[in-house]
Amino acid sequence: MGAMRHRTRISGSDARRPPTARSVLGLFTAGTAAALALAAVGGYVALRSVALDEAKRDTRTKVQEAGKLVESALAEGILTGDPDAIGAVDDLVLTRVLSGSVVRVKLWSADGRVLYSDDPAQIGGRFTLGDDQRRLLREGGAEVEVSSLDRPENALDRQQGELIEAYTPIRTPSGTPVLFELYERFDSVTASARRLLAALAPPILGAIALILIIQVPLVWSLGRRLQRGHEEREALLSGAVAASNRERRRIASYLHDGPVQDIAGVAYALAPLAENAAVQGDASEAEELRGAIDQLRHNVRDLRTLLVDLHPPNLAVEGLEAALADLVGPLEARGVSVSLTVDDADRLLDFAQQALVYRAAQEAVRNVIAYADASSVRVELVFDNGVARLVVADDGRGFGPETRAERAAEGHLGLSLLAELAQQSGARLDVYSRPGEGTRVELEAPLR
Ligand SMILES: Nc1ncnc2c1ncn2[C@@H]1O[C@H](COP(=O)(O)OP(=O)(O)OP(=O)(O)O)[C@@H](O)[C@H]1O
Ligand SMILES: [Mg+2]
Numbered sequence: 001m002g003a004m005r006h007r008t009r010i011s012g013s014d015a016r017r018p019p020t021a022r023s024v025l026g027l028f029t030a031g032t033a034a035a036l037a038l039a040a041v042g043g044y045v046a047l048r049s050v051a052l053d054e055a056k057r058d059t060r061t062k063v064q065e066a067g068k069l070v071e072s073a074l075a076e077g078i079l080t081g082d083p084d085a086i087g088a089v090d091d092l093v094l095t096r097v098l099s100g101s102v103v104r105v106k107l108w109s110a111d112g113r114v115l116y117s118d119d120p121a122q123i124g125g126r127f128t129l130g131d132d133q134r135r136l137l138r139e140g141g142a143e144v145e146v147s148s149l150d151r152p153e154n155a156l157d158r159q160q161g162e163l164i165e166a167y168t169p170i171r172t173p174s175g176t177p178v179l180f181e182l183y184e185r186f187d188s189v190t191a192s193a194r195r196l197l198a199a200l201a202p203p204i205l206g207a208i209a210l211i212l213i214i215q216v217p218l219v220w221s222l223g224r225r226l227q228r229g230h231e232e233r234e235a236l237l238s239g240a241v242a243a244s245n246r247e248r249r250r251i252a253s254y255l256h257d258g259p260v261q262d263i264a265g266v267a268y269a270l271a272p273l274a275e276n277a278a279v280q281g282d283a284s285e286a287e288e289l290r291g292a293i294d295q296l297r298h299n300v301r302d303l304r305t306l307l308v309d310l311h312p313p314n315l316a317v318e319g320l321e322a323a324l325a326d327l328v329g330p331l332e333a334r335g336v337s338v339s340l341t342v343d344d345a346d347r348l349l350d351f352a353q354q355a356l357v358y359r360a361a362q363e364a365v366r367n368v369i370a371y372a373d374a375s376s377v378r379v380e381l382v383f384d385n386g387v388a389r390l391v392v393a394d395d396g397r398g399f400g401p402e403t404r405a406e407r408a409a410e411g412h413l414g415l416s417l418l419a420e421l422a423q424q425s426g427a428r429l430d431v432y433s434r435p436g437e438g439t440r441v442e443l444e445a446p447l448r
Pocket of ligand 2: 414
């Protein structure tokens, strides 16, 4: 004990059964839908970034042009808060710079003072300029970025939603650099990404629809073919099983009516001859005849055992319990201790299931005789929760999965065929074994 039990399992619900045409189609459709969703989200993100780059380029041009314009109206007094100077800039900004998308314009001094804003409340405010802005003032050029609205200088612009902000330095008439700043609404970027996507959607969706129209029937017919192939295989197998049963029955009935009767008859006819020889004192002939009779009777016994093997006893008449008892007879004859328990509800199984239980027990017992070298065997048929369970357990040498695989490769498929048969009847066969620890074969059949 202690070690985990290895388990060789052949179950009724394994991967042998192919998916149905419907589930193949479902999977295909779900996959397509997922790919479509991914393409839509990815496309939106990609297009938005393209649109953002575009918008940044536009804004850069815009800030430089507007900067030049404002520079032309700039008076020296702007540096000292002269209302006239502010008014001149304000006129220009209100009439020519502010527009639908440009929502804010500011002028900054190099030391971070707001010299002008189209919102008068902001004028005179003071913030520390960032490295970028200071560099712009020194080196010129233009800078565009997406506003981080939580920066203190943007406190008053927060209600605008996301913004793009752009800077460029301009100069007062005396040459003092001031920073011109412009805020543009960002939602135009999102809107233009959506527009692009909307323009691209019809051809893409059309192409996908076309692919679906072509592939759905293809997938459906592939699924159907797979299913039909499987059904055919099952029909073939059960046909083969039925044919082999018929053949066994034919051979069994031939043996039963022909050779078995004949040999039994010959043995019967020889008996008086042996008696006679004994009476007449011909001891050696009597001995010889008795030997022959024994031999013949022995053969008849062997043939009858073979008959049971070839053609299962008539379960309907004899009942499963009696048939199972016959089955374990040879084990007992070999000196193996056998415990047989059959729940008397065995009549609850329909005939096909009784035959299945019998065949499973037969294969398991044959294996015990052939390989297990067991000293005791337990055969049990119990019912619980609407399930009939047959157990054949021995304490013999057991085996590992590789033994099974090797034997199967050589065409010895006893357990595998049985598992397949069980599966077809809606039952399940499990084989638990491990070298040195015996073998347990379990068949579970739900009552119908
Ligand atoms: N009770 C058992 N004890 C020990 N080994 C077993 C037992 N049952 C099966 N085996 C091993 O598993 C192998 C596979 O068994 P299976 O019944 O599938 O095929 P087989 O008996 O070899 O051939 P077939 O049943 O087709 O005549 C056997 O060859 C044997 O090595
Ligand atoms: Mg076998």
